[in-house]
Amino acid sequence: MSEPQLDRQVCRRLAVPRLEPWGTGVIFHSDRGCQYTSTQYARLADGPRIRLSVGRKGQCGDNAVAESFFATIKTEMLD
Template sequence: MGRRVVGWSTTDHLRTKLVADALQSACRERRPARPVIFHSDRGCQYTSQQFATLAMELGVRLSVGRTGQCWDNALAELFFATIKRELLDTSSWPSRAVARTAIFDFIEGWYNVHRLHSSLGYRSPAAYETALAARPPHRWCPSKRNKLRACASVWCEVSGLC
């Protein structure tokens, strides 16, 4: 929750294995006990039978955005714009292994733990999650309506990158 990238993978192709590895990584990291929604665009790697089977085995419900509507997957789109602008467009690497290390350092060493987000009250994803975990549930979900709104936001943030 809170814009943290919980599962990711890199490779030299856009096949189902790439997104399957990222989903498995997220599930290992979070070990979700309740139903999880994975939201994506309509890329063939996300809509393949192989990915649907894996999601079902992991207890993950798939949600796919409308064709041509980037706002349906806004948080994932925003993350990829950020990593392109702040890392990928600023450097070049001598090998894929070096590039993968740079991506790891960006996600795990910068984006998740230090990069501030205005939508999180100018906190990093890690600081936001720590603060959220320390609050009693009734303080951040004072009414049923607010609880649903807060939970929808969390699902959107988690599922967009999970």
């Protein structure tokens, strides 16, 4: 087994149990970073479980709501 295949299997074994409570159709939204737009990343998330979503090019506001939401959670958890 090649190293990339092994990496994919390890990632799936770690990720899939964490998705179980959410069922199928989980949407993973991210910015357009190269790690999120790579072919390898898309293959890892392939299937009915995870739908990848990225913000539009040049539209920094696409992530604004999510960034604000998580900033609030972090702030409230630290207080």
